[in-house]
Amino acid sequence: MDIIIETPKGSRQKYTYDKEIKLFRLKKVLAPGLVFPFDFGFIPGTKGEDGDPFDVLVLSEYQTFPGCVVDIRIVGCLSAIQTHAKMSFRNDRFIGILEQSSAYDRIMSIEELPSALIDSIKLFFTTYLQAEGKTVHWENELNSLQAIELINKALGKTSSS
Secondary structure: OEEEEEEOOOOOEEEEEEOOOOEEEEEEEOOOOOOOOOEEEEOOOOOOOOOOOOEEEEEOOOOOOOOOEEEEEEEEEEEEEEEEOOEEEEOOEEEEEEOOOOOOOOOOOHHHOOHHHHHHHHHHHHHHHHOOOOEEEEEEEEEHHHHHHHHHHHOOOOOOO
């Protein structure tokens, strides 16, 4: 599955794709000490409850750049309800593996990832959102098949597509 990277691994700067001008925009700078633990991007053609395409964190030993199209394997999803200014909505974080990764090449589903890694990903997003006055409530973790089903539904694909 092709996705588009918005913010590279190790970056304190959060970039976002501006579909109006078809370029990447510096959206914000994270608090000191916070950096993206992995490349962060989106799944083109999808739309979450927040109005943006589905978010994807790409696990890999490599770092790309904003606008880079990468081929990933979806291994799961961290379901979440995000709240800001008394408004709550679903804002899941899909987890993908870069197809070129040798460090994660055997991971096929989220259950195979160390729980400490999942906890640190959740902590990153929780801290990142708290700095913006937002909260996140983590719900269940979806395995690869459940996550792909959500993506296919958003893309208008049936299970036989």
